[in-house]
Amino acid sequence: MKLRNTLLAGAIAAILAAPAFADVETLNAFENADVDTTFSLNFDDLGINTTSRVIYTRFNLDIDPEEGTAGFTSYQQEIEPLALPLGISTGRLMVEIISSEGTYNANFGTFETNDVYRITFENDLSFFGFQSPVEFPAVSTGTVRNVGEDRFIDMDWQGAGQFENADNPSEPFEYNYNCSVSTVVANDLAAIPPIPTTQSCASGILGIFGFATFGMGFMGMKRTVRRRR
Numbered sequence: 001m002k003l004r005n006t007l008l009a010g011a012i013a014a015i016l017a018a019p020a021f022a023d024v025e026t027l028n029a030f031e032n033a034d035v036d037t038t039f040s041l042n043f044d045d046l047g048i049n050t051t052s053r054v055i056y057t058r059f060n061l062d063i064d065p066e067e068g069t070a071g072f073t074s075y076q077q078e079i080e081p082l083a084l085p086l087g088i089s090t091g092r093l094m095v096e097i098i099s100s101e102g103t104y105n106a107n108f109g110t111f112e113t114n115d116v117y118r119i120t121f122e123n124d125l126s127f128f129g130f131q132s133p134v135e136f137p138a139v140s141t142g143t144v145r146n147v148g149e150d151r152f153i154d155m156d157w158q159g160a161g162q163f164e165n166a167d168n169p170s171e172p173f174e175y176n177y178n179c180s181v182s183t184v185v186a187n188d189l190a191a192i193p194p195i196p197t198t199q200s201c202a203s204g205i206l207g208i209f210g211f212a213t214f215g216m217g218f219m220g221m222k223r224t225v226r227r228r229r
Helices: 002-017 203-229
Strands: 025-031 038-043 048-064 069-079 093-105 110-121 134-147 150-163 173-185
Touching: 025 093, 025 150, 048 093, 048 173, 069 110, 093 134, 110 150, 134 173
Parallel strands: none
Antiparallel strands: 025 048, 025 173, 038 048, 038 173, 048 069, 069 093, 093 110, 110 134, 134 150, 150 173
């Protein structure tokens, strides 16, 4: 009996000493149809920029106002094709997140997370020395804001890297990327609309000419850069 009381007292003491569960809030967000969302890929040394429209964005963001932490537990995004050097198209991009952790400021509703995104390219990009999917490190910064009874999350995620230059491996293609996102926080899962579809025929035809123009511009810029060195 004495042993039982001792064990019971110890268990109660352990429970009282244990930290309380964090007050984590999960924000389920989807694309804001009233705001254009874009993904940009920039080759600054060559003066070349390409931007495509984001078709949809869905993510879950965990915030803990008391502990001051934030992190994405899921992220799904589809982006229209981008033009790469030499007129190569990425095809559509599928984006997901594989790791995320950061901070949250409850006073201002702001967060910053260090993330690793996985991007799957629809087309074959082996010319640039990698196979899809590719992992991209990025920093996400954003704000959770209230407008009346509605709640929104505006954010950007960005990073930088290199593409292999098969023609001249000693001069890789330096690039940076940025995605500007505007989303609506759903009051419940039933409020999340179906994933939007796009009318791609017309944009696809225009994209072919866009990619060709981009490629010719890139090749001209490449020769100019080499002459300057």
